[in-house]
Every structure is written in structure tokens, then in C-alpha cells.
Amino acid sequence: MGKTETKIVRTTSWSAGPGCHGGCGLMAHIKDGKLVKIEGDPDHPWNQGRLCARVLAMTQYADHKDRLRKPLKRVGERGEGKWEEISWDEAFDLIEKKMDTIRKDFGPESMVFAAGTGRDIYPWICMLAYAFDSPNVMFALTGNACYGPRLAAVDTVQGDYSVFDAGQWFPDRYDNPNFEVPECMIIWGYNIHATCPDNLFGHWITDLMKKGTKIINIDPRLSWFASRSKHWLQLRPGTDAALAMGFHHVIISEKLYDTEFLTKWTNGHHLVRKDTERTLRESDLTGSGSKENYVAWDPDASEPVVWDTTEVAFRKIDVTPMLSGECEVTLADGCKVACYTVWDAFKAEVNKYPLAEVEKITGVPAKDIAAAARFYAKSKPAAIHWGVAVDMTPALTPLVQAITCLWALTGNLDVPGGNVTARLAFDVAPYALPGSKGAIRLKSEKLDETRIGKDRYMPMNKFYWRSQTDLTFDQIFTEDPYPIKGLWLQTAGVMQGLGMDPKRWREALKKLDFVVAVDIFHTPTTQYADVVLPTGTFLEKDSFRSWWVPLQSINKAMSTPDCKSDAEINFELARRFDKEFKFENLHELFDNILEPSGLTFKQLQEQGWAFPPEGSTSCPYRRHERGLLRGDKKPGFRTPTGLFELWATLREDWDTEPLPHHEEPPFTPVSRPDLAEKYPLILSTGRRSPAFFHSEHRNIPWLRDIDPDPIVEIHPKTARAHDIGHGEWIWIENWMGRARLKAKLTPVVPKWMIMAAHGWWFPEKKAAEPSLFGAWESNINMLIPMGHQGKDGMGAPIKHSMCKIYKCTPGEEVSHG
Amino acid sequence: MAKQSEYGLLIDYEYCTGCFTCQIACAQEYGWEPGMGGIRVQEIVQNLPKDKAYLTYLPFPTELCVLCKPRTKKGLKPACVTHCMSGCMTYGTIDELTEKLKEKPRQVLWAPK
Numbered sequence: 001m002g003k004t005e006t007k008i009v010r011t012t013s014w015s016a017g018p019g020c021h022g023g024c025g026l027m028a029h030i031k032d033g034k035l036v037k038i039e040g041d042p043d044h045p046w047n048q049g050r051l052c053a054r055v056l057a058m059t060q061y062a063d064h065k066d067r068l069r070k071p072l073k074r075v076g077e078r079g080e081g082k083w084e085e086i087s088w089d090e091a092f093d094l095i096e097k098k099m100d101t102i103r104k105d106f107g108p109e110s111m112v113f114a115a116g117t118g119r120d121i122y123p124w125i126c127m128l129a130y131a132f133d134s135p136n137v138m139f140a141l142t143g144n145a146c147y148g149p150r151l152a153a154v155d156t157v158q159g160d161y162s163v164f165d166a167g168q169w170f171p172d173r174y175d176n177p178n179f180e181v182p183e184c185m186i187i188w189g190y191n192i193h194a195t196c197p198d199n200l201f202g203h204w205i206t207d208l209m210k211k212g213t214k215i216i217n218i219d220p221r222l223s224w225f226a227s228r229s230k231h232w233l234q235l236r237p238g239t240d241a242a243l244a245m246g247f248h249h250v251i252i253s254e255k256l257y258d259t260e261f262l263t264k265w266t267n268g269h270h271l272v273r274k275d276t277e278r279t280l281r282e283s284d285l286t287g288s289g290s291k292e293n294y295v296a297w298d299p300d301a302s303e304p305v306v307w308d309t310t311e312v313a314f315r316k317i318d319v320t321p322m323l324s325g326e327c328e329v330t331l332a333d334g335c336k337v338a339c340y341t342v343w344d345a346f347k348a349e350v351n352k353y354p355l356a357e358v359e360k361i362t363g364v365p366a367k368d369i370a371a372a373a374r375f376y377a378k379s380k381p382a383a384i385h386w387g388v389a390v391d392m393t394p395a396l397t398p399l400v401q402a403i404t405c406l407w408a409l410t411g412n413l414d415v416p417g418g419n420v421t422a423r424l425a426f427d428v429a430p431y432a433l434p435g436s437k438g439a440i441r442l443k444s445e446k447l448d449e450t451r452i453g454k455d456r457y458m459p460m461n462k463f464y465w466r467s468q469t470d471l472t473f474d475q476i477f478t479e480d481p482y483p484i485k486g487l488w489l490q491t492a493g494v495m496q497g498l499g500m501d502p503k504r505w506r507e508a509l510k511k512l513d514f515v516v517a518v519d520i521f522h523t524p525t526t527q528y529a530d531v532v533l534p535t536g537t538f539l540e541k542d543s544f545r546s547w548w549v550p551l552q553s554i555n556k557a558m559s560t561p562d563c564k565s566d567a568e569i570n571f572e573l574a575r576r577f578d579k580e581f582k583f584e585n586l587h588e589l590f591d592n593i594l595e596p597s598g599l600t601f602k603q604l605q606e607q608g609w610a611f612p613p614e615g616s617t618s619c620p621y622r623r624h625e626r627g628l629l630r631g632d633k634k635p636g637f638r639t640p641t642g643l644f645e646l647w648a649t650l651r652e653d654w655d656t657e658p659l660p661h662h663e664e665p666p667f668t669p670v671s672r673p674d675l676a677e678k679y680p681l682i683l684s685t686g687r688r689s690p691a692f693f694h695s696e697h698r699n700i701p702w703l704r705d706i707d708p709d710p711i712v713e714i715h716p717k718t719a720r721a722h723d724i725g726h727g728e729w730i731w732i733e734n735w736m737g738r739a740r741l742k743a744k745l746t747p748v749v750p751k752w753m754i755m756a757a758h759g760w761w762f763p764e765k766k767a768a769e770p771s772l773f774g775a776w777e778s779n780i781n782m783l784i785p786m787g788h789q790g791k792d793g794m795g796a797p798i799k800h801s802m803c804k805i806y807k808c809t810p811g812e813e814v815s816h817g
Numbered sequence: 818m819a820k821q822s823e824y825g826l827l828i829d830y831e832y833c834t835g836c837f838t839c840q841i842a843c844a845q846e847y848g849w850e851p852g853m854g855g856i857r858v859q860e861i862v863q864n865l866p867k868d869k870a871y872l873t874y875l876p877f878p879t880e881l882c883v884l885c886k887p888r889t890k891k892g893l894k895p896a897c898v899t900h901c902m903s904g905c906m907t908y909g910t911i912d913e914l915t916e917k918l919k920e921k922p923r924q925v926l927w928a929p930k
């Protein structure tokens with residue numbers, strides 16, 4: 001030990017640094033103000049001392065020579081890489097002046113605030129945007145196609161989100177007497193180990209496997225899970241919904257569903273009118289009846305019975321409504337109309353997916369689907385967890401519905417070891433997300449009216465309060481219905497990872513009057529900013545996280561001179577833009593947001609983390625039975641019917657399909673055989689690496705050593721047919737463009753598909769155009785379009801496109817070092 | 818106390834996920850240059866009959882592994898063992914680890930020093 005003491009600070013990881021969605025407890029060893037070591041906190045219930053490679057490489061990150069250490073003002077042309085260092089005051093003055101001009105001349109909505117994946121950023125970017133009075137907070141991925149859409153789609157039918165159960169709700173975790181180990185777990189399009197996405201620690205699943213959980217893996221690629229699974233279903237990318245419907249087919253025809261859940265907790269017995277294909281409402285029966293109440297059929301009395309959604313009960317006691325069958329109902333105008341039940345409608349939809357058909361669509365043998373579906377349905381309890389592959393297809397809502405109905409109909413919703421309803425810890429909701437309006441809000445609902453996509457896409461209207469990315473992107477060019485003049489980019493690397501069609505993004509950035517980028521390092525994206533602000537890692541900030549359970553504090557362990565945390569930057573500017581901003585400092589704001597927990601930020605910091613007690617809304621299990629989900633404390637769900645909706649009444653109201661189903665994505669050999677002739681291979685992208693989080697970490701030597709090159713995985717037989725050898729540089733090309741990646745010959749991919757790594761740029765190369773850190777060499781997003789979002793404005797074809805491959809000619813290989 | 822040469826690392830490679838934590842934990846602990854370190858994680862893709870494959874990872878202790886003597890002296894576990902995401906590494910005497918080795922297949926016992 002040296003002369004100065006080493007200070008040990010306990011804190012929680014979240015974003016800048018490991019890049020992840022966070023949650024690990026760790027000890028930062030600080031000496032002379034510098035990070036000398038990170039050590040996992042063995043007492044932390046989240047990770048029990050374990051840590052990933054990225055957070056253990058923090059000493060190379062926190063003190064990296066290339067960190068931005070001063071606010072920068074652009075002095076040359078955009079992309080020229082010429083900057084002048086300025087003070088924070090100058091930077092804030094400049095930003096305030098420019099943005100105020102935009103607000104005055106074009107309105108606050110002309111300023112868009114863009115963020116990326118689930119970092120510790122959304123509360124703070126909402127705080128800034130809303131203080132400025134702009135509703136346009138944008139998650140800058142095409143189709144907003146990560147996580148939010150899944151939340152919105154699950155909320156549509158279930159009113160709350162669910163995740164797999166690893167006892168993360170309890171301080172004693174797996175030892176908690178209420179917890180049960182799932183007998184089976186479906187891992188759906190998810191390589192969770194590498195990056196801990198969606199606020200779940202990836203290796204919890206490994207823990208469960210050691211305790212006996214058997215895996216069903218759904219993935220076109222042989223992952224670690226696939227190798228160790230009881231059933232591996234290697235589907236063609238983009239056909240997940242057909243597979244889920246195939247599961248339903250087996251479960252329904254073999255009567256493997258949970259009848260009690262079906263009859264008691266779903267809208268299965270609500271009636272659907274044959275003439276309109278819409279649910280029968282009380283208002284259809286009597287003039288004074290409510291449109292919000294639904295109707296079932298009482299077979300004993302041979303008459304309709306009203307399901308009162310305010311009471312969350314039938315109007316009649318002891319009624320056993322018809323679950324299956326037809327009936328004739330007399331309407332208010334005296335007409336008679338034939339009706340059938342939601343359950344029959346659901347079954348009829350499922351019947352469109354006999355396994356032979358599902359095999360044809362997905363490529364998965366029918367007998368494997370049947371065996372896996374049986375194993376899932378017979379295992380008690382069983383859980384499903386899904387990855388971003390589910391969002392990265394345009395028809396994600398019907399897909400999510402199909403999967404959600406699987407866990408509900410098998411009786412696995414909010415049961416120990418099943419799919420547990422996930423509420424924000426103590427219902428501490430910093431900002432608006434599906435499920436909650438949040439503490440940080442726009443000053444009035446009226447200000448939300450100009451939010452881009454709000455009127456076009458109903459899920460985004462109702463509970464996904466972001467601007468729709470593809471429409472926003474277009475609007476930068478068209479200026480219709482109003483011009484977009486400024487863009488605030490924070491955790492949003494649109495040029496190197498988050499943006500599809502990055503060449504068009506470059507044009508978009510160049511067209512804007514004013515661009516601010518907040519980052520830790522220069523990236524291809526920062527090259528187009530007018531002002532670049534240097535922010536800090538998770539070690540350099542105070543913050544907290546209430547994303548599911550537990551509630552945790554992030555405690556500042558060190559500071560880097562002249563860098564400010566994202567929250568600090570946005571707080572100071574929010575105060576400038578909103579003369580009525582009511583907080584003096586960040587801790588006051590934290591205290592305000594944390595109020596529902598009964599803890600102040602200081603108290604939370606002292607204890608590090610807090611678990612909601614038994615009986616609270618954010619503590620499982622079976623909360624729908626115990627009246628813990630709804631505001632009125634009645635048993636049931638937070639849906640329009642108060643029930644789990646097999647038939648999504650919101651989607652009926654929005655004139656979209658109320659039932660789950662499969663839709664063929666836009667760029668597949670099935671939907672576009674013409675393109676398949678020229679581009680015969682399926683191009684899938686985005687396989688995760690434990691060394692990187694999206695486009696980050698290419699500049700961290702220990703991590704780059706693990707995964708030095710942009711890799712494309714090709715089956716050895718496919719490679720041989722193209723005369724491509726292991727380690728050779730190849731071009732991947734389609735109608736949009738081409739990218740150069742290094743071939744890895746491996747049988748983990750099928751012969752008909754290649755898997756290209758995403759997020760590649762080369763921090764070691766020159767920043768200024770035309771090099772742009774090698775942005776145009778290997779970024780696979782150059783082959784993926786914008787503007788193909790799904791019918792809900794959510795979801796996009798990111799993981800399934802088409803391509804051809806060929807060897808680079810000598811001299812074309814990427815060189816770097 | 819047993820001599821250094823009597824200690825080893827038991828790896829349950831059924832559960833090694835290839836997270837590379839051990840490799841970086843060692844690099845952090847001893848400040849190794851990129852490309853060096855006490856342990857290197859290998860990916861092993863096994864080709865099986867009928868066009869099947871199996872994916873395995875295995876951490877291999879190099880000439881540079883000192884079995885974390887500076888840590889174990891203080892009663893701490895080796896850096897790689899402490900942080901291993903799967904909890905699939907065990908440090909102990911060769912005798913203890915040999916007993917554990919008998920309990921389950923798909924394990925390997927390294928005696929690097």
C-alpha cells in the first residue's frame with residue numbers, strides 16, 4: 001500500500017462504463033482521485049460479487065487518454081474535426097442562446113432530444129426536453145425497436161410488464177421461501193449473458209440452470225444456451241410469431257392450458273359480434289349502457305350478462321358464463337345478432353397455424369415444436385424471457401401478444417418461478433414509460449400535441465411517450481408538418497450503432513441548424529455537433545435506479561475535472577430554460593422522485609439498496625388476485641376490461657388486429673423472392689459480444705483484445721462455396737450498400753444465414769472526414785433501412801434482411817492497429 | 818499450509834459462458850498488457866454427428882498465472898474466481914479439488930504453478 005490511503009466507495013453500475021442497463025453492486029478503489037481497481041461487492045444481492053469484463057476494465061476507461069475533458073465548440077465545417085475548447089459557462093450560454101432562438105422562431109417542438117438504449121439517461125433527457133417544453137424525446141432507433149415496444153405491447157393486453165423470476169425481488173434471493181426455481185425456461189432470441197440487457201443480470205439464468213431449470217432456446221444461431229438446451233428451435237429470423245402460434249396450437253389441442261386462469265382472469269368469455277367482428281358492449285344492448293362494459297352469455301338464464309369494468313365483475317352473482325359456443329343477442333334497436341366468444345375467436349386464429357404450416361414458415365420441424373410446447377406447458381412453473389429480437393421485426397405487437405398469451409394461458413403469470421409482474425421499485429417512476437406517467441412530465445398535456453407520431457400510432461399516443469423515430473427522421477428532411485431545427489444527442493450514436501442507414505443520418509445531421517452531443521469520447525456522431533459536452537462514467541455521478549427491484553443508489557466515487565454527469569448537465573440547462581423549474585439542486589430533485597419509497601436520496605445512499613416489502617405493489621406474487629395492481633385496489637389487471645386480454649380491446653378500438661398472428665417481414669426470401677435471387681443469404685445482425693456494449697469499448701485495449709475485428713459468422717460450407725477462408729475480409733452487400741467484415745467460419749450459424757456484428761467503427765483512425773473513424777468501412781447498419789416501422793410505429797426489420805457475400809480483393813482489407 | 822504447487826483451479830466448463838471476466842479480472846489485478854494475462858478464454862466449437870455442433874468455453878491458465886498468491890495470502894479468493902460470472906471456478910488445494918472433480922463431469926483441474 002502506498003502513502004496515500006485507498007478510498008473504497010460502494011456503488012451501483014449503470015451505463016457509461018460497462019454501458020449496460022446496470023444493477024451490479026461493486027467497490028471502487030480510489031487512490032489520489034484515480035480509479036485503481038473495481039471489485040465486486042460479495043454482499044450485494046444482485047450479483048454476489050460477480051462482475052463482467054467491461055466493468056472490470058474500468059481503469060482503462062475512466063482515465064482513458066482520449067476522454068473528452070473540456071466542452072468543445074466546432075470551428076470548422078461539420079465533419080472537419082476542428083474544435084475549440086471552451087468553458088462550461090460559455091458552452092451553456094451558447095446552447096441557451098441557440099436553443100432559445102429555435103424555440104422563439106419555430107416552437108419548442110422543433111428541438112428533438114435523442115437518446116439510446118436503457119442508460120441512466122431517460123429521466124434526465126426528459127427533464128431537459130420538458131423544461132424546454134418539447135415533447136419530442138426520441139429513442140433514435142428505427143421503429144423505436146428495442147424494449148419500449150415490448151413494454152407497450154405487453155401493457156396492451158396485461159396492463160403491466162413481466163420478466164423471468166430469479167428471486168430478484170428479495171434480499172435473500174433464491175433462498176426466499178416464496179421463490180421457486182422454474183422447471184423450464186424459454187429463452188427467446190436472447191444472448192443475455194454477454195450484456196445483461198433489460199435490467200436483468202444475464203447469469204441469473206445460469207444460476208437457475210444449476211438449480212435444475214431446463215432450457216428451451218429459440219434462436220437461429222447456436223448460442224451457449226442452445227448448446228445446453230433440452231430443445232433448441234432454430235427458426236428462420238422473423239418467423240417468431242408463427243412459432244408462438246404453433247406452441248398455442250399444441251397447448252390448446254392437447255388441453256394443456258390452465259383452465260382456472262382462462263375462466264377467471266381472461267376476457268375469454270366476452271362476446272364478439274359476428275357481423276362487426278368487434279366485442280359486444282353494454283352500449284350495444286341498451287341505449288344507456290356503457291361502451292366500456294363488455295358482455296358475456298349466461299347459458300343458464302339464456303341471456304347476456306354485463307361485465308362491469310368499473311366493478312371488475314359481472315353484474316350478476318354466481319354466473320358461469322359461456323366460454324365456448326355461439327349465441328344470439330338482441331340489441332338495443334331490436335335487431336338480433338349472432339355472437340361467439342373471445343376464446344373461440346382466439347382458438348380459430350390459432351387453428352390457422354397447424355404445425356405442418358408452422359414448420360413451413362419457420363423451418364423448425366413440427367415434431368420439435370410439439371415436444372418443446374408440451375415440455376413448456378407441462379412444466380410448473382415455467383418462465384419465458386425474450387430479447388431484442390422480438391422488437392426487431394415490424395409486426396412485433398402481435399408477436400408479443402402471442403408470447404404473452406403463452407405465459408398467461410399456462411398459468412405462469414406472476415407465480416413463483418414464472419413470468420413475474422415487474423413494477424418499478426416502490427412505484428418510483430422518474431419519467432414516462434408504458435405503465436407510468438412518471439414524476440418528470442411536460443407542463444401540460446397540450447404540449448404533447450405536437451409529439452411526432454402521436455396521432456398516427458395509437459400505442460405511442462396512449463403509453464409510449466417518445467417521438468416516432470422514422471417519422472422524426474423524415475421530418476428533418478421534409479419539414480412537414482413543422483421544421484426540426486435542433487437535435488440534442490445524448491447516449492445516441494446515430495452514426496455508429498443506433499442509426500440505420502447512417503449515410504442518411506449524416507445528411508440529417510448536416511441539415512440541422514444546431515446539434516449538441518454529450519459524450520465521453522469523440523465518435524463519428526460527435527463530428528457533426530456544434531457543441532460537444534464531456535460527461536462522466538457511472539463512477540463520477542450521483543444517481544439512483546428504480547428500474548424494477550431493488551431501488552439502488554449510484555454514489556459518486558471520483559470526479560474527472562471539467563466533466564459533468566449527464567444528470568448535472570441537463571439539470572443546469574433545465575434551470576436555464578424553465579424559469580419556474582422548482583429544484584435548486586439534483587439531490588432535491590432525487591428526493592422528490594424518490595418520495596413514494598419513503599426514503600431520501602441520502603438515506604438510500606447510506607443503505608445502498610432497498611427492497612419493497614411484502615404486500616407492496618412492487619413485491620410479488622399473484623398481485624392480480626390480491627388487488628395490488630389496480631389503482632382502485634380491486635383484483636384484476638390494469639387493462640380496459642380489468643382482465644388479461646386474449647382479445648386486445650385497445651387494439652380493437654385502434655382498428656388494428658386484436659388477436660396475435662404472424663406477418664411475414666418485408667425483406668425475406670418469402671416476401672421478396674425477387675431480391676432473394678440476387679441476395680440469397682439471410683443477413684442477421686447484432687450478435688452480442690461480452691467485450692462490447694453496442695458501439696462502445698472498441699477503444700479499451702483489454703476489451704478490444706477479446707474481439708479485435710468486426711466479425712461476420714459464416715457457416716464453413718457456405719464460406720467454402722464462396723471461396724472464403726477463415727479470417728479473410730469479405731464484403732457483405734445488398735441493395736442499400738456494402739460493409740467489410742472479417743469472416744469467422746463457424747457452424748454456430750445455419751448455412752442459409754450470416755450473422756454480422758454491429759456497432760463497428762475504429763476509434764484508432766482519424767476523426768475528420770472522409771475517415772470519420774472508419775465509419776463507412778464496417779458498419780453493418782449501412783445495409784439496413786430506416787422507414788420500415790411496423791403498423792404501430794414500433795418494430796423494424798433489423799435482424800432479418802438479405803445479402804450476398806464475396807471476398808475483398810487484395811488491398812481492400814481493413815487495416816488498423 | 819499447503820505449498821503453492823499444491824493449489825489449483827477447478828473449472829466447471831459445462832457452465833463457463835465465455836464471459837471473459839476471468840481474463841479481465843486478472844488483467845486488472847496485475848496490470849497485464851492487452852494480449853497477456855494469467856488466463857486466456859478459449860472458444861471450442863465441437864462438431865458433432867448429423868451436422869450438429871456444441872459450443873464450449875474454457876479458461877486456460879497461462880505461464881503468467883500466479884494463482885493470486887498476493888490475494889490468497891490475505892484470505893481473498895483469486896481475482897478471476899471472485900468475479901467469475903458463472904461461479905464455475907474454484908480455488909483450493911489439489912486434494913480438495915480432486916474430490917470435487919469426482920462429483921460431476923465436464924470439469925477440468927488446472928495446476929498452473
Ligand code: SF4
Pocket residue numbers: 013018020021022023024047050051052053054055194195196200201202
Ligand atoms: S453488464 Fe451485467 S455484470 Fe456488467 S456491470 Fe452491467 S449488470 Fe453488472
Ligand code: SF4
Pocket residue numbers: 842843846854855856878881882883884885886895896897898
Ligand atoms: S488465479 Fe489470479 S493470477 Fe491466476 S489467472 Fe486467476 S486472477 Fe490471474
Ligand code: SF4
Pocket residue numbers: 832833834835836837838839840858874876897900901902903904905906
Ligand atoms: S469468468 Fe467464469 S464463466 Fe466467465 S469465461 Fe471465465 S471461467 Fe468462464
